[in-house]
Amino acid sequence: MTTGRLIKAAVLREPGHPLTIEELVLAPPGPGEVEIRIAASGICHSDVSYFNGAWEGVRPAVYGHEGAGVVAAVGPGVTEMRPEQALVTLVRACGTCFFCDHEQPALCDTSFPLDAPGPLTTKDGEPVVHGFRTATFAERVVVHESQVVPIPDELPYDCASLLACGVLTGFGAVAKTARVEAGAHIVVIGPEASG
Template sequence: MTLAAVMRTLDGPLTVEEIDLNPTGPGQVRVRLAAAGVCHSDLSLANGTLRQPLPAVLGHEGAGVVTEVGEGVTSVRPGDHVVLNWSPPCRACWFCDHGEPYLCAHADDARAVPFATSAGTPVYAGLGTGAFASETVVGAHACIPVPPDIPLAEAALLGCAVLTGVGAVTNAARVRPGETVAVIGLGGVGLAAIQGARIAGASEIIAVDPSPAKEPLARSLGATHFVPPHAGLPKEIRTLTGGLGADHAIECVGRGETIRAAWSSTRRGGTATVVGLGSAQDPVTFNALEVAFFARRIVGCMYGNTDPAVDVPILLEHYRAGRLNLAALVTDEVDLSGIGEAFTRMRSGQGARTLVRFQSPAA
């Protein structure tokens, strides 16, 4: 039995209850969670923007301790500390063979398979991980080992927000020293992107968010300017960048209007990198003249275009060197019963990351 926050209806409440985990099968690993971040993608799964079989245990940004391994697992052992990877590559498909493991054709194979039962009803794991539970069962390839001296509560953020935000800057946008960067949307991903831009050596980092309460945190992480979104945002960003526009705009909201604003905020020849996952019913439009005239690029970014097995160790180097502040991204902490409140804060744009802490020696 494990304690979990279960969602039974679309956009319905999450109820804390005991569920029965399936046995740890061949190639699988059982993990006792220490902490899990509450991500906007969890909200998108809850409200139907992203598909999710129900009933489900959401949560995909987690870290914990391996308690059991199935037959054939050699990559981790009981007692190992791990970060969960919600998009584990198969290492064999076309995308994996061509250096794009973040687009793996089989990354979501486990998402349609129940990982637990409750009163005889199958329960599915959100994004294949089910991190809003005291324990979960995942594939061994979904476990990224981390050294035992790294606090698991902070390591959990590596599983999505930090990999995505820093990866958007370094892997997708490929920001170079001296370039200017605008980051639109300052949730956990956007604040990680600010840190990524600072680490990359950006000369100006313009943070964009409607909440003035986020300005001190954004500046402490590397932002040189803070502006609210408004109709004249592209013009203001051009003013802040010598009349040119930003070399890069990192869009972390996932709305048509903010994607369009990111595009318009970049200089001629600049790049807008879209990180936010939006709705299929929310279009973005460009006229036929501006696409060629401005010679801008718009780049999609999935999971920071990362390979977590490669990028997590790099992020840990930055963390140990003091270049990456993980603790600062956490603005609220709750137990399982507080996830609904975390969703409410996300809807209203409050705070950065809410962290679910589990009462466990792993914490």
């Protein structure tokens, strides 16, 4: 019944338990969408917050939002992507909702066509949450073309994946939250991850 592609993904079924590697069905890219073969994915504290139950979420779900890989296929209307183009994936944001308007695009609360139904299901047809509208803990993802940023072919994927969240978050903390200007002398005091 389902016409998608079988892929392996790391699925969250129960917080506090290990992710399970499962075969899921990934729908083909629709209009304006891109299918990406993931080469590397970072893991972010936001992912961990779902894994350990600190953040509520619908399950089963595939998380991960720092993906690097190459274009495997494109949907109708996508003209800017060439096959095998190297890229990173970003979380999706509309640019106009309350959160986007207040410089918090990661919290964007607009509903998009890929949200329901999402591109992931189990082999029995059960919906699987497309975590962060990205779901990079998988062999492939389908995302909107606005979520992909081309990168140089020579950039190693494991390094490039960090550009999708960790580097942006760090840069934002320095340039926007702390408002440190270029050339300023600063001291960084005892950063420690919580949780």
